[in-house]
Amino acid sequence: MPPRALPAVVSSVFNLTSLLQSLPAASRNHAFTKCSTCLFSTTAPLDAKRAKKRKVRKHKHIDPYRVAQARQRKSANLARQKVLEEERKLALGDPIRSRPTPFVNSLRARGPLQTLKGDHLNYFLKKDDVDKSLEYSRWLTEPLPQESPVPGHAEEFQKKIQEHAASHENASKALLAIADLENSSSKDRLRINIQRCIEEFGRHNTDSTIPPKPQSLHAQGSSTVKRRVGSDTGSPEVQIAIMTAKINVLADNLHHNDKNNKRGLRLLVHKRQKLMAYLRRQDRGGPRWQNVVDKLGLNDAMWKGEISLP
Structure with a gap:
């Protein structure tokens, strides 16, 4: 089978050379010339734009009276802040x-x-324990009466009882002074x-x-009471x-x-x-x-x- 012939596509192909030749001479020369800015670096125009934005601000006239007023207001505010801080500290305690x-x-x-x-009292002592100890010591050291009293010894026995009472009183005072909190x-x-x-x-x-603190709804159902033992x-x-x-x-x-x-x-x-x-x-x-x-x-x-x- 012979090869199939291709259709003619020469007329439909886009021809750039013929298009350029059909343009006028002025536009054709301008299209092929290079721009003057393309011959240099691109940083130069950017720097120029930035320089325009950086406008030097001229110092205006500063009024010294207004500056003094601003400083006075600032110092008054700082002093007031210190006073308020001291008041808050005193309120806290x-x-x-x-x-x-x-x-x-x-x-x-x-x-x-x-x-x-x-x-x-001192030395882990209590008042009741000291009184009981003093009473027990008085009972131990008290002179006993004789079973068969001898005539003339009654006065001597009374004298011993008085001496014992005086010595017990002195010993009690000394013991209470040692256990006193003043010492x-x-x-x-x-x-x-x-x-x-x-x-x-x-x-x-x-x-x-x-009174106890109010209980929550979950704790109200439990009726367990904890009893304390000791202090x-x-x-x-x-x-x-x-x-x-x-x-x-x-x-x-x-x-x-x-x-x-x-x-x-x-x-x-x-x-x-x-x-x-x-x-x-x-x-x-x-x-x-x-x-x-x-x-x-x-x-x-x-x-x-x-x-x-x-």
Whole structure:
């Protein structure tokens, strides 16, 4: 079979040379000439445009009276800011020392002893135990009457009884003077203050006077009641009171270069801050929180924000 002949496509092909020859001479010469800007680098016109945008601002006339007014307003605002900051600090209170309350004043190392003398003594002694011991010692050392009294010895027996009573009275006074809080050390006072904090804020005593916090709907169905055995020493309010007593002693006896006690004071203050935040969160600002704040004279600066000690 002979090959198939191709159609004639010469007339339909786009001929660029014939098109250019058909143009006028002026446009043809202009099309083949190069632009003057293409002979140089493109950075020159860009730099020229940028230079036009960078207009040098002429310095206007500055009024010295307006400058002085602006400075005066700035200094007044800064002074007002300092005053407001001091007022906020005073409103928050001291992060270390408590407000003066009767219970806080009795916790101090040099506080009044009138409220403590009747119930507390040195060396872990109690008033009732001392009285019983003195009565037992008097009974042991008292002279016994003779079974067959001899005539003339009655007066001698009465004299022995009087001497024994006088010596027992002197011994009792000496023993009570040794056990008196007037002769106690700071460690004895701190130990007694810790016992007082346990008895004052322990839940084994406060559960009967302070109402409990409102329970949630899930906890109302459970009727389990937990009874405490012995004194309460682990509740947050007891720990806050004990730390407050220790902080007061450290703050009253702290010297400028006493770095060891300064570190201990910082640790106690930050531990108390965590316990106070926990108690407020758990009690929701209820009666137990208010009881601790009112009796211990606690401030907002002791648990709010960041505490920085000098």
